[in-house]
Amino acid sequence: MSQLILSRRRLLGFGAAGASSLILSGCDQFDFLANRDDPTRNFLERANELTYAAQRALVPDQALAREYAASEIRQGQRPNGSTDPRNVAEYAEQVATNFANYRLSITGLVETPVSFSLDQLRNMPARSQITRHDCVEGWSCIAKWTGTTLGAVLDQAKPKPTARFAVYHCYDQMGGGLSAPEPYYESSDLIDAYHPQTILAYGLNDAALPISNGAPIRIRIERALGYKQPKYVHTIELVDSFARFGKGNGGYWEDHGYEWYGGI
Amino acid sequence: MTDQAADSIPIPAQGKPKGPLVYRQSIFTRLTHWIWVVALFFLLLSGLQIWNAHPALYIGEQSGFAFDNTVFSIGAENSDQGVRGFTTIFGQKFDTTGVLGVSELRGRQNFVGFPGWATIPSSRDLATGRVVHFFFAWILVATLAVWLVASLANQHFWRDIVLKPRDIAGLPKDLAAHLALKFHHGRSYTPLQKLSYFVVLVILFPLIILTGLTMSPGMNAAWPWLLDVFGGRQTARTIHFGVMVLLVLFFVVHIAMVLLAGPFNELRSMITGYYRASPGTPPDVKEMSK
Numbered sequence: 327m328s329q330l331i332l333s334r335r336r337l338l339g340f341g342a343a344g345a346s347s348l349i350l351s352g353c354d355q356f357d358f359l360a361n362r363d364d365p366t367r368n369f370l371e372r373a374n375e376l377t378y379a380a381q382r383a384l385v386p387d388q389a390l391a392r393e394y395a396a397s398e399i400r401q402g403q404r405p406n407g408s409t410d411p412r413n414v415a416e417y418a419e420q421v422a423t424n425f426a427n428y429r430l431s432i433t434g435l436v437e438t439p440v441s442f443s444l445d446q447l448r449n450m451p452a453r454s455q456i457t458r459h460d461c462v463e464g465w466s467c468i469a470k471w472t473g474t475t476l477g478a479v480l481d482q483a484k485p486k487p488t489a490r491f492a493v494y495h496c497y498d499q500m501g502g503g504l505s506a507p508e509p510y511y512e513s514s515d516l517i518d519a520y521h522p523q524t525i526l527a528y529g530l531n532d533a534a535l536p537i538s539n540g541a542p543i544r545i546r547i548e549r550a551l552g553y554k555q556p557k558y559v560h561t562i563e564l565v566d567s568f569a570r571f572g573k574g575n576g577g578y579w580e581d582h583g584y585e586w587y588g589g590i
Numbered sequence: 591m592t593d594q595a596a597d598s599i600p601i602p603a604q605g606k607p608k609g610p611l612v613y614r615q616s617i618f619t620r621l622t623h624w625i626w627v628v629a630l631f632f633l634l635l636s637g638l639q640i641w642n643a644h645p646a647l648y649i650g651e652q653s654g655f656a657f658d659n660t661v662f663s664i665g666a667e668n669s670d671q672g673v674r675g676f677t678t679i680f681g682q683k684f685d686t687t688g689v690l691g692v693s694e695l696r697g698r699q700n701f702v703g704f705p706g707w708a709t710i711p712s713s714r715d716l717a718t719g720r721v722v723h724f725f726f727a728w729i730l731v732a733t734l735a736v737w738l739v740a741s742l743a744n745q746h747f748w749r750d751i752v753l754k755p756r757d758i759a760g761l762p763k764d765l766a767a768h769l770a771l772k773f774h775h776g777r778s779y780t781p782l783q784k785l786s787y788f789v790v791l792v793i794l795f796p797l798i799i800l801t802g803l804t805m806s807p808g809m810n811a812a813w814p815w816l817l818d819v820f821g822g823r824q825t826a827r828t829i830h831f832g833v834m835v836l837l838v839l840f841f842v843v844h845i846a847m848v849l850l851a852g853p854f855n856e857l858r859s860m861i862t863g864y865y866r867a868s869p870g871t872p873p874d875v876k877e878m879s880k
Contacts, residue, residue, distance in 0.1 A: 354706075354712050359711060367718070371725075373728050374721070381809070384809075385812035386811075392811075394651070398651065398652075400652070401654070458651055460805070460823065462720075463716065464641065465655075465824075466823050467652050467653065467655070468651060550808070582717060583721070584716075585721070585724075590724070590807075590808055
């Protein structure tokens with residue numbers, strides 16, 4: 327009986343000491359979680375797979391992102407990330423010729439690789455949608471995007487049954503300075519690629535898509551955050567794994583510690 | 591429960607008479623309590639990290655860059671006295687240099703919303719903040735589900751959380767007693783305690799979870815009503831932040847009450863389940879609501 331009380335007292339003492347050290351020591355001691363290869367971080371990251379699975383189960387594949395009234399367009403679309411990749415020679419050349427020689431290529435796990443000029447894309451059935459762009463930083467901006475449905479374009483290349491993801495290759499390069507420049511790329515599963523609101527956007531707010539927002543083509547995946555809307559896209563590659571691109575995480579920001587799904 | 595009978599024998603008075611040790615907190619209440627302590631700690635500090643990526647709050651669907659719908663923001667500006675940190679609440683601007691806007695991190699000036707000591711990690715790292723936040727968000731949701739099922743099953747919810755008419759009538763008296771720092775230790779909670787735990791568990795926890803989900807573009811497609819209920823994504827973000835502030839306030843009052851009401855007894859009840867009730871509390875009879 328007295329032993330029992332003693333052990334309880336000791337337990338309480340340990341508990342109080344542990345709690346106070348946690349509170350008083352500040353939070354530098356959790357900085358190890360910033361290390362992308364830390365095993366504890368990698369364990370915590372598995373919650374992202376749970377989120378992806380839960381959203382795929384909870385969100386019907388065809389469920390639409392909200393579309394807004396024209397009166398909700400109250401400002402220009404705020405540009406973020408790369409806003410002028412003319413430091414990349416290939417892209418500078420495209421801008422100089424007003425994208426006359428631009429081709430969007432569909433490659434990878436397809437029966438017939440195809441490519442389209444900007445005019446060809448503009449002549450395909452168009453879709454306009456006024457949607458909200460949600461940046462991972464926390465801000466939102468409503469704008470009207472015009473383009474052609476990605477799914478219909480992919481179908482023209484006849485995807486193979488082994489295709490699982492679409493990888494979007496872009497002209498712009500990130501980093502530089504101390505680190506080597508890395509080409510921006512992104513990827514999505516085929517549910518997002520074939521979503522009815524997923525478009526190859528060439529128009530923004532009833533004008534041609536400006537350079538700062540991704541000219542000539544930007545992918546809109548409306549049920550995902552801003553970093554999943556790659557700009558300056560030149561090639562879409564269907565793959566069964568994105569291990570061989572960048573650091574193998576499915577996108578530039580994913581290679582820098584952000585989660586891949588991007589739906590939350 | 592062999593020790594309960596022994597504990598219940600009143601100890602001969604040396605000064606004040608002692609009440610009986612009563613079994614007050616079930617294993618589910620205790621376990622979920624401590625899991626929440628850990629989860630909310632990480633959620634708060636990773637949440638402030640995420641917020642620092644865009645330290646402004648708005649009303650409506652979008653963030654006004656070309657128009658003004660900002661209700662709260664933290665920033666840094668150049669001034670005659672160097673860079674100063676400013677916090678703006680509904681247009682009222684306060685100099686918060688040293689804590690908000692401009693602070694110090696490892697001996698260097700740090701231009702961030704919340705200071706490094708309040709974020710995980712201490713330096714700016716949105717990606718890591720999100721990894722930590724979403725992991726513990728799942729823990730919070732799962733723990734709340736376990737708590738709800740267990741508390742409905744073992745009557746804790748009905749007995750200790752839901753306010754009955756008698757509790758509502760007793761609120762003013764209990765408030766006066768708390769303000770006078772006179773605490774009654776019963777088997778169940780006092781009306782004010784019931785009200786606090788009801789607000790936190792039944793209102794604030796679900797509210798912070800749902801406003802969090804409202805910020806998810808994926809969930810917006812599945813449950814578009816979230817946007818209507820909370821008045822747009824940016825309003826939901828503002829409410830999410832506001833609920834965080836309320837939970838921090840609850841934490842401060844909660845700790846103060848534990849210290850004032852007898853930290854040893856309070857901690858013992860939340861670890862072992864046993865609580866030293868006020869003298870006169872019946873040791874064995876099941877007490878419904880004091």
